[in-house]
Amino acid sequence: MPSPNAFPLLPVPVPAKTGRRRHFGEAASDGGMVNMAAAAVGLISAGVVLGPLAVGATRGAAPLLLDIVIAAAVVLWVCAGRRPVGLLLLPVAVAGLAVVQLLPLPDSVLGSLAPIAAPAWKLAHQGIPDVSGSISVYPEATAAGLRHLLLGLSLIVMVADLSRNARLRQWLLWALAGGGLLIWMLGLIFPGLGAGHKEKLVMGFVDLTGPVEYWKNPVDLPGQTAGVGESSWEQVGEMRYVLDSWIVGDCVGPYVLSNHFAAGLYLTIPILLALGLQYSRDKLPLAARYALLCVLLALVVWTVGIMAKSRAGGAAMLLAALVLVALSVENRRARWLTGGAAAAFACALALYFALFFGILPGAELVLPASRESAAGGVLHNSRQAAAHVAIRMFLASPLLGTGLGTFGHLFPRFVRGNLPWGFAHNDYAQLFSETGLIGAAVAVCLAIPLVVRFYRCCVSATTADRVADAGIWAGLAGLAMHSAFDWNLHVPANAFLACVVVGLGLSGLSGRRKEGPPQTRQPQPGQPQQAAAIGQTWAPVAAATVLAASCIAATLWSARDTASAATAREVRVALVGMRGAKTVDQRAAAALRLTSAAEAAQRMVEWDRGNSDLDVLAGQAYLHLAATEDSQQRSEHLSTAEELFREARRHSAVCRGLPEPVPPPAAKPQPKP
Numbered sequence: 026m027p028s029p030n031a032f033p034l035l036p037v038p039v040p041a042k043t044g045r046r047r048h049f050g051e052a053a054s055d056g057g058m059v060n061m062a063a064a065a066v067g068l069i070s071a072g073v074v075l076g077p078l079a080v081g082a083t084r085g086a087a088p089l090l091l092d093i094v095i096a097a098a099v100v101l102w103v104c105a106g107r108r109p110v111g112l113l114l115l116p117v118a119v120a121g122l123a124v125v126q127l128l129p130l131p132d133s134v135l136g137s138l139a140p141i142a143a144p145a146w147k148l149a150h151q152g153i154p155d156v157s158g159s160i161s162v163y164p165e166a167t168a169a170g171l172r173h174l175l176l177g178l179s180l181i182v183m184v185a186d187l188s189r190n191a192r193l194r195q196w197l198l199w200a201l202a203g204g205g206l207l208i209w210m211l212g213l214i215f216p217g218l219g220a221g222h223k224e225k226l227v228m229g230f231v232d233l234t235g236p237v238e239y240w241k242n243p244v245d246l247p248g249q250t251a252g253v254g255e256s257s258w259e260q261v262g263e264m265r266y267v268l269d270s271w272i273v274g275d276c277v278g279p280y281v282l283s284n285h286f287a288a289g290l291y292l293t294i295p296i297l298l299a300l301g302l303q304y305s306r307d308k309l310p311l312a313a314r315y316a317l318l319c320v321l322l323a324l325v326v327w328t329v330g331i332m333a334k335s336r337a338g339g340a341a342m343l344l345a346a347l348v349l350v351a352l353s354v355e356n357r358r359a360r361w362l363t364g365g366a367a368a369a370f371a372c373a374l375a376l377y378f379a380l381f382f383g384i385l386p387g388a389e390l391v392l393p394a395s396r397e398s399a400a401g402g403v404l405h406n407s408r409q410a411a412a413h414v415a416i417r418m419f420l421a422s423p424l425l426g427t428g429l430g431t432f433g434h435l436f437p438r439f440v441r442g443n444l445p446w447g448f449a450h451n452d453y454a455q456l457f458s459e460t461g462l463i464g465a466a467v468a469v470c471l472a473i474p475l476v477v478r479f480y481r482c483c484v485s486a487t488t489a490d491r492v493a494d495a496g497i498w499a500g501l502a503g504l505a506m507h508s509a510f511d512w513n514l515h516v517p518a519n520a521f522l523a524c525v526v527v528g529l530g531l532s533g534l535s536g537r538r539k540e541g542p543p544q545t546r547q548p549q550p551g552q553p554q555q556a557a558a559i560g561q562t563w564a565p566v567a568a569a570t571v572l573a574a575s576c577i578a579a580t581l582w583s584a585r586d587t588a589s590a591a592t593a594r595e596v597r598v599a600l601v602g603m604r605g606a607k608t609v610d611q612r613a614a615a616a617l618r619l620t621s622a623a624e625a626a627q628r629m630v631e632w633d634r635g636n637s638d639l640d641v642l643a644g645q646a647y648l649h650l651a652a653t654e655d656s657q658q659r660s661e662h663l664s665t666a667e668e669l670f671r672e673a674r675r676h677s678a679v680c681r682g683l684p685e686p687v688p689p690p691a692a693k694p695q696p697k698p
Contacts, residue, residue: 061105065098066193069184070200073525076518077208077289080227081280083249088517089580089587095176095521096573096580102183103569112186113568116178117575119467120171123460126428127164127171129157141422141435145678153675161428162435162678165635169586170429170459172579177524178471179576184528197529198496201522202300205293209325212278212286216332225273227281233273236601241270244597246590247433247447250274251282252512253407254445256437259604262652264684266645269445277333280516287329287338288513291345291503292522294325299496302353315354322346337510344370345503352495355488364483371506378509382412382451408450408510414439415454419461426461434679445681448512455512475501475527478536486535494533500526589633596622596642603649616653619646630669637677644669648684 072094079087103113136143139160146158161167188194211228218226225233225240233250235242241255250271259268274281280289298318305314326346330339347367354360417439418427427435432455433447449455457465479498482491504513504523513519530536599615599622606612626643633639644666651662666684673680 061101062187062190062193063196065101065105065183066187066196068094068098068101069180069525070196072521073197073200074204074207076521077204078211078279079518080231081285081289081519082517082521083281084231086587089583091517091521092172092176092580092583095180096576099179099183099576100573102187103573107565108186108569110564110568112182113565113572115182116175117571119178119471120175120575122467123167123171123174123429123464126161126167126425126460127159129159131157135160138425139422139427141418141427142678145438149674149678149680153671156675158678159428160425161431163428163431163637163676165637165676166430166434167428168582168635172582173520174429175575175579177520179572180521180524181528181531184525185531188529188532194529194532197525198296198300201293201525202297204522205290205297208278208280208286208289209294209328212290212328212333215276215278217275217277217283225276227276228279231276233276233281235270235273236598237605238270239273241272243268243270243601244594245271247271247445248515249281252433252447252450254447256445260687261645261648261684263687264648265687266648266682266684269681271445271447275334283329283333283335284338284507284511285513285516285519286333287335287342288504288507288511288516288519289522290325290329291338291342291507292500292519292526295345295349295499295503296496296526298322298349299353299492299494299499302492302495311355315350318350318353322349337507340374341503341507344374344506345499348502349495349499352482352498353492355492367502371502374506381409381510410440411436411446411449412451412454414446415449415451415458418458419454422461424461425463426457426459429459431679432458434677434681437681438679448515450511452508452512452514475530478530478533481538482533482535490534494530494535497526497530497533498535501530585633589629589636589639592622592625592629593639593642596626596639596646598622600642600645600649612653616650619650623647623650627665627669630672634672635676637673637680640669640673640676641680641682644673645682645684 072091076082076087076091079085079090082088082091102108130138132143132147135146135158139158142158142160142162145162146156150156150158184197188197215226215228218224218229227233233242233245234240236244242250247254251274252271254269254271256267256269258265275283277283277286278289280286298321302314302318309317326339326342329335329342333339344367347363347370351360351363351367354363414436415432418432418435432449433445436446437444449458456468460467479501482494482498486494504526507513514523596619599619602615603612603619606615623643623646626639626646630636630639630643647662647666647669651659651666654662670680670683673683
């Protein structure tokens with residue numbers, strides 16, 4: 026039975042040993058029910074398998090379903106028995122720290138804490154009296170990020186606690202293994218279906234192509250595409266506004282992007298192969314086991330790097346493969362050799378990281394002349410530029426950042442050409458830009474226990490424990506490297522997988538401190554026994570209530586966000602139809618559809634106050650309707666649009682798509698006499 030003290034600095038009461046094995050569904054010694062814990066693990070396992078298959082949980086209600094899974098599992102978990110108070114309150118405490126980014130602050134305080142946000146709010150609030158700004162330049166996006174942070178941390182601590190039970194841990198491992206196998210098989214069956222044609226399809230039925238141009242889509246959101254877009258001006262009468270169209274992805278298997286497909290594999294396939302090593306230990310010769318392991322690893326690296334054409338994902342998969350082999354080999358000399366190979370490859374990737382992000386500028390100049398142009402193309406590209414923008418944001422607001430989830434909204438203010446990027450393609454740089462030094466310090470503190478356990482796995486773990494956890498550490502090694510080049514932690518399914526794997530790593534057999542027999546704590550003379558008993562009874566109950574209520578509330582807000590996103594998509598589709606209408610009949614039909622969508626958006630605005638994106642979309646809809654109506658109706662539509670745009674500026678300092686007058690045509694130069 027795994028040690029109950031697997032989580033750092035959070036002691037867990039050790040149940041009394043009765044000498045009798047507890048049956049499924051029987052009450053635990055601490056008052057919980059085993060079937061509740063098993064049901065929680067069953068829900069998590071379902072999310073592990075089904076999340077990636079729902080197009081990475083990027084579309085429709087799939088992200089909401091993952092949130093519901095987490096909230097329901099948390100409720101079952103806290104009802105299954107008493108948990109340490111610190112473990113229960115950790116997600117709430119960390120998410121609570123970021124609430125400071127949402128607080129309305131006076132200009133004098135805001136200017137010192139948020140040098141970016143203060144002038145942005147002043148500019149947005151021109152003509153709007155009695156409005157305060159916040160550290161976050163878009164509080165609605167930050168609030169959504171806080172909810173996801175709370176649910177993700179809750180999933181981590183829940184898995185870390187539940188997976189101390191050997192049977193429940195095996196369920197989670199096999200769920201990850203089964204999910205990885207499904208992702209892999211779907212990738213082989215649908216290797217970028219239609220990549221050589223105009224169609225961009227995921228698993229043969231989800232069409233990513235745009236309604237106007239096949240390779241970019243103004244209807245989908247950044248997280249449902251490649252996260253990079255192009256902008257253009259849309260003119261309506263004497264006004265114009267910026268229209269963003271997001272580039273469709275190079276879909277592979279159940280994922281929109283090949284890089285996200287890679288993450289789905291290296292978070293799961295190493296666990297599948299590690300389980301295979303364990304269960305074939307006495308069934309196959311040693312040489313056959315490791316030969317088969319190397320063949321399968323080579324095949325999965327080929328799938329990612331060659332078939333899916335994901336360079337960063339292929340490198341991450343190769344690193345995960347090397348770490349898996351290094352941790353699973355039993356011969357000491359072979360372990361040193363494979364460990365050295367994994368360390369050397371990690372150092373090579375770190376050097377490339379330094380070159381790629383300009384830490385060693387001009388390094389490509391030392392290469393031969395024949396290699397300089399190729400090196401420049403690899404070392405200088407748009408991903409590097411996006412990461413540099415994130416670093417500039419951090420340097421401009423270093424203490425508390427610009428607000429969780431605000432990088433994509435703020436990005437166009439930092440680049441020439443007004444191009445949209447939804448993500449920095451570097452999760453570390455984006456973390457720094459959005460949360461500043463405080464958020465980065467909190468992230469480092471949360472990562473330290475994981476690093477300590479990985480060190481113990483490499484140095485002092487037994488061979489059996491190391492093999493049991495080799496797949497977990499291999500997946501986390503791949504994720505740590507790949508996060509420097511992509512935005513996998515913003516993909517709901519991959520974030521879910523990562524949280525489960527992190528939780529398993531925190532409670533892993535190989536990372537535990539060697540402990541002696543548990544010591545019985547003797548009561549101190551004069552200790553108030555009754556007060557202590559009351560504290561031990563009510564503190565865990567109160568902490569469990571706070572965590573469960575917070576997760577349920579976060580899920581309810583996610584449901585509102587899902588309904589709001591569906592309404593916003595309806596408006597975007599209607600706007601595309603309005604822009605593309607050519608004949609009188611087409612314009613009349615498009616106007617009816619746009620009127621219905623605009624009215625639905627107005628109703629949703631009353632429910633989702635603070636959603637500036639929805640305000641802007643509804644205002645654009647009424648702006649288009651005003652261009653098609655008579656004078657009286659036109660005046661009403663323009664008034665409604667202006668009010669919606671004012672509300673958008675009230676709730677966001679970085680509104681995108683606000684109308685502005687069309688500039689006069691440039692005067693033609695007069696020919697010289």
